[in-house]
Each structure stands twice: as structure tokens, then as C-alpha cells.
């Protein structure tokens with residue numbers, strides 16, 4: 850669900866297109882992980898550890914780049930991301946696993 854009510858677009862915000870769900874907006878100033886931002890805006894992503902190890906939150910990335918803020922264990926990092934452990938560097942298009 851996109852933000853409701855009064856919405857101020859900040860230049861630093863990133864648009865996250867979640868295939869088969871809806872678009873959300875990520876504000877770096879909120880100091881949240883991509884997973885936290887997705888959950889807050891109603892996107893359903895299965896998750897468990899929030900530490901980059903279980904791979905439950907894994908999403909395929911088809912467009913854009915992310916930056917990790919903690920160490921992760923992930924095979925095929927060019928194809929997948931772990932939203933619990935990263936923030937977007939650009940607008941993204943992701944497909945939840």
C-alpha cells in the first residue's frame with residue numbers, strides 16, 4: 850500500500866516495485882532495513898532471523914542495486930537479495946520468493 854494522507858516526496862526516497870504485490874517507498878532517513886520498510890507498508894515477505902542467515906526473506910531482484918549493512922550468507926547474490934540486511938541504492942524491482 851503506498852503512503853496515505855499527506856505525502857512529501859524526498860529526493861533520497863527510492864521506489865520499490867514488488868511484483869505481484871504493489872509499490873512501496875523507501876526513505877533512508879528512517880534508518881530501517883528494506884524488509885522493515887516493506888512490512889510497515891503492508892508487503893508480505895516471509896522472514897525469520899533478520900540477520901542475513903536463514904534466507905527466508907530472499908527476493909529475486911530484476912532491477913536496481915542494494916547495499917548491505919551486515920554480513921550475509923546468500924548464494925547467487927547477483928540474482929537475489931536479502932531485504933532484512935540491506936537498503937536500496939536505487940529504485941528496485943523485486944519478486945518475493
Ligand code: FES
Pocket residue numbers: 895896897898899900901902903904905906907931932933934
Ligand atoms: S530474515 Fe533471515 S535472511 Fe532475512
